Amino acid sequence: MVRAVMRAEEERKGSLVDDAYAAMRAAIRESSFAPGYQASEQEIALRLGMSRTPVHEAAIRLQEDGLVRVLPRRGILILALAPDDMREIYDVVIAIEGRAAELIAEMPEAERVRAATELDGHTAEMAAAHERGDRPAWGRADGAFHTALIEHAGNRRMSRIAQTITDQSHRARMLTLNLRQGLDASIDEHREIARAMRAGDPAAALNAARQHRIRARDELLPLLASYGLKHL
C-alpha cells in the first residue's frame, strides 16, 4: 500500500516527540541553539510546526541527557559546558573506553582481529587526513575510531553512556579541533590500542586506551584554561 505523502516534508519515522527530540538535539550540536540561549517551547513548537506538547516532552528527554535545563516557568535553557564539566567527561571516558578496550582484547581471536582491523582503518584515515592537513576529516575519523571502539565491546549501556557524553562534548571538540597539537601522538596511540587487542593482551589494551585519553585530557584542559573559556 502506498502511504500518503508524509505530512511534514522531512518527517521520516515515528512520533512528533522523536522528531522534536532529534531536531533540538541537532540544533544544539550544531550550535544553532547557542549555550545560554533561553528558548520558549511555544517558539520551538511553532518553528517545528507542531504543538507545545511534543516539544515539552522532547525537552524532558534532553534534560535527562544533560543538554538543556527546563526552568519551571522560564523556558528551556541550553546548557553551557564549564571546564569542570570537561574534567568530569574525561574521567567517564577514561573509565568506559578503558574497559571497552579490555573487553575486546578478551574476546575470541576472530572478533578481536575484526575489531582491531576496523579500528586500524579509522586510524589510517586519520593519518591520511593529517598528511594533507585536513583537520575536520581527522576529527571525523577520530570520532569514528572511538565510536567503533565502544560498539565492538558489545555493551548497550556503555554505548549509551558514550553517546550521551559525546553529545555533551561535541561543541567543545569542534571548538578545540584547530588548537590541538598531538594529532600524530593520537595516531600512534590508536595503533597501540589496536595492537594490544589483536595480540589478545587485555591489560595492555586497557592501559593504552586509558593513557590515550589521559594524555588528550592533559593536553586539552590547559588549552581551555589558557584561553579562559569559562563556558562553551
Place this chain on the structure above:
Amino acid sequence: MVRAVMRAEEERKGSLVDDAYAAMRAAIRESSFAPGYQASEQEIALRLGMSRTPVHEAAIRLQEDGLVRVLPRRGILILALAPDDMREIYDVVIAIEGRAAELIAEMPEAERVRAATELDGHTAEMAAAHERGDRPAWGRADGAFHTALIEHAGNRRMSRIAQTITDQSHRARMLTLNLRQGLDASIDEHREIARAMRAGDPAAALNAARQHRIRARDELLPLLASYGLKHL
C-alpha cells in the same frame, strides 16, 4: 510567609511530574510493579490522583533511565533484567568504580583519608552485620560503601551513571542477597580499597576496586545461570 497546606497529603516539593516519577520509580524498585507488567497511564494516573499528562512525562523519564519501555500504543512495560543485562551492568560498574577509586587515591591526603575513613566505617558495619548474620543490614552497608565510593570521587556524571545502574539492578541484588557466599571476601576487599586510597596508591586502588567487582560478578552470574533465572 506561611504557605497554605500542601494540596495533596504527601506532596512535598515541586511538580506532579516529579511526584509521579518518584512514585513509579519506587514502585518498580519495590517490585510493586513487577517486571513484565503492562500498566496503562490512565490507571496509574487514577491511582496517583492526577491526570494522564504528568504520568506520561514521568514515563518518558523512566524510559530514559532504562526502567520501563513505553510501547507506542500499548502501554508502559516494566522492564525485566536478563542475565546479559547483569553482565553489561557489571562491566559499567567495573569501569566506573575503578576510576572513582583511582581518582580518590590521587587526591590530597586530607581528602583521601576522609574518604577512606568513611568507607571503612561502612565496611565495619558490614562486618558487624555479617557477624550477627543480618544479611539485609549487610546489603545496606554494602550499598552505602559503593555509593560513598562514587560520591567521594566528586564527579556528578559518574554519580548519575552509578545511580541509574543501581536502580536497574536493585531487584536483582535483593533477590540474590540470600544466595551469595563471598560476604567476608567482600569485606576484605573493601578494606584493601580503602587502604590503597589512604596510602595514596592510585594503581592499587584502581586494581582493588576492579577486582572486587570482577569477583562479585564471577560469583553472581553463574548463580543466576544455575537458577535458570531468565529475567528478574
Place this chain on the structure above:
DNA sequence: AAACCCCATCTTGCATGGAAGATGGCACAC
C-alpha cells in the same frame, strides 16, 4: 533622582478531548 511597587505579559504545568492505531475475541466460512 532614586527606589519601590504593581500589573500587564509571557511562560510553563496540567487537564482534557478527539483521533489513530493496536489487540483480542467473536462470528463466519470451509
Place this chain on the structure above:
DNA sequence: GTGTGCCATCTTCCATGCAAGATGGGGTTT
C-alpha cells in the same frame, strides 16, 4: 474443528484551554 477476517475496545499521541507563577517596565512616592 480449524483458519480467517472484522470490529469493538482500549491505549497512547497530540492539540488546546485554563490557571498560576515569574518577569520587567512604568508609574508613583520619597
